[in-house]
Amino acid sequence: xxxxxxxxxxxxxxxxxxxxxxxxxxxxxxxxxxxxxxxxxxxxxxxxxxxxxxxxxxxxxxxxxxxxxxxxxxxxxxxxxxxxxxxxxxxxxxxxxxxxxxxxxxxxxxxxxxxxxxxxxxxxxxxxxxxxxxxxxxxxxxxxxxxxxxxxxxxxxxxxxxxxxxxxxxxxxxx
Numbered sequence: 001x002x003x004x005x006x007x008x009x010x011x012x013x014x015x016x017x018x019x020x021x022x023x024x025x026x027x028x029x030x031x032x033x034x035x036x037x038x039x040x041x042x043x044x045x046x047x048x049x050x051x052x053x054x055x056x057x058x059x060x061x062x063x064x065x066x067x068x069x070x071x072x073x074x075x076x077x078x079x080x081x082x083x084x085x086x087x088x089x090x091x092x093x094x095x096x097x098x099x100x101x102x103x104x105x106x107x108x109x110x111x112x113x114x115x116x117x118x119x120x121x122x123x124x125x126x127x128x129x130x131x132x133x134x135x136x137x138x139x140x141x142x143x144x145x146x147x148x149x150x151x152x153x154x155x156x157x158x159x160x161x162x163x164x165x166x167x168x169x170x171x172x173x174x175x
Contacts, residue, residue, distance in 0.1 A: 044143050051138045059094060059101045068093065068105075084168055085119050087112075088126065092164055095126070096133045103127070122171040129163030131156065 023030040062068055068090035076086020087109060095102035106123050113119040133156040141149060 048139050048142050051142055052135075055097055055135055055138065056101075059098045063090075063094070063101065063105075083172075084164070085122065087119050088123055091123055092126065092130070092160075095130050096160060097135060099127075099132045099135070102132075118171055118175055121174060122167050125170050126164055126167035129166050130160045131163075133157065133160060 020030055023033065071093060072086050072089040075089045079089060080086055091102050091105045091109065094105055106127060109123050110120055115121075115124070133153070137149065137152060137156070140146075
């Protein structure tokens with residue numbers, strides 16, 4: 001166990017030393033390559049910043065307006081019957097747009113239901129089994145200049161549905 005802890009603590013420094021050592025071995029100007037890469041990264045950040053701001057504002061509006069609570073009540077009538085608590089509907093919807101906003105909702109669920117409750121357990125597993133679909137698609141597709149997404153959205157929504165179902169099943173097995 002101590003070896004694994006040591007290894008995990010040393011992983012980042014080892015990777016950095018490996019990259020620097022390989023650069024020296026290949027006779028590259030490591031600092032110049034680093035600065036060039038950082039400049040490219042900054043250009044990417046500037047390109048995707050409007051998309052990020054738009055997503056954050058949109059999620060904030062949904063949360064503050066009470067739309068998510070209304071959606072939870074409407075969909076909760078159906079989801080409660082299939083074993084999916086209506087309290088998880090807002091987290092599920094918001095997670096598709098923003099992981100940090102979904103984490104805020106998750107913390108609210110923990111306060112209300114507790115971390116060891118079935119709702120808390122389902123929400124925790126669901127946060128791990130799902131992806132921020134629209135955030136990821138908008139950021140990566142904008143950065144890579146992808147215009148034809150084909151089946152990306154359908155596949156991502158299907159994967160999210162499966163992740164949500166898995167969270168219900170796994171939480172049921174653990175309780």
